Amino acid sequence: MPMRLPVAWKIAASAALLAWLTSIAGCAPTPAGPVPYKDVTAERIVKQGYTQPEAGKIAVDVRRERSGDVVIRFRDALVYVDGEQVTDLMNGERVVFYLxxxxxxxxxxxxxxxxxxxxxxxxxxxxxxxxxxxxxxHRIQLRRVPR
Incomplete structure (x- = not known):
């Protein structure tokens, strides 16, 4: 025959369990914050004139979104402006064009x-x-995005 516990004990045991679960949940690792995009290096700009700020030109920010997918993570994305290859972007990189x-x-x-x-x-x-x-x-895509 199962032992019957008073209701007060059941409530106390439930409260203790809840307190313990809450305390260990506070120890759980928090996810890392977003990592900033890295600017593409000057050595990888193959067509000059698009990445220097000038009066009358507007900044256009092109970002290669981060991916953990091994198949595409190490592929470089060739980037063209008006039909001319300007640079390539690796995982998590960005380039700013001035047009x-x-x-x-x-x-x-x-x-x-x-x-x-x-x-x-x-x-x-x-x-x-x-x-x-x-x-x-694993096919490359490009789209304009609001920021």
Whole structure:
């Protein structure tokens, strides 16, 4: 025959268990904060003139989103502006282009992918950010993103 405990003991045991669980939950590691993007190095800029700030030009920030996927993590993403290759981006890197206002073409590719190009209106009215990602089939993608 099972032993019956008074209700007060059950409540006390439940409270003690809850207190213990709360105390060990406070010891759980907290996730690391977001890591800032690294700027692409000057040595990897293959076409000069796009990455220097000048009067009358607007900054366009292109970021290669971080991925833990080993298949795509070590691929470099070739980045083109108006049909000219300017640089390549590795996992978690960014480049800032300075472009005159108006319509431009920004494109990306890898050694395995065809060129993916978007028309990009550069203006002070819009947020000028683009994001490079890879889909589930490990194909490169490029899209304008709000920031």
């Amino acid at each position: 005159v206002p108006g319509m431009h073409r920004i494109a990306v590719s890898t050694q395995f992918d065809p060129i993916v190009e978007i028309e990009f209106m550069v203006t002070e009215k819009y947020t000028n950010h683009a994001s490079i990602t890879f889909n589930q089939d």
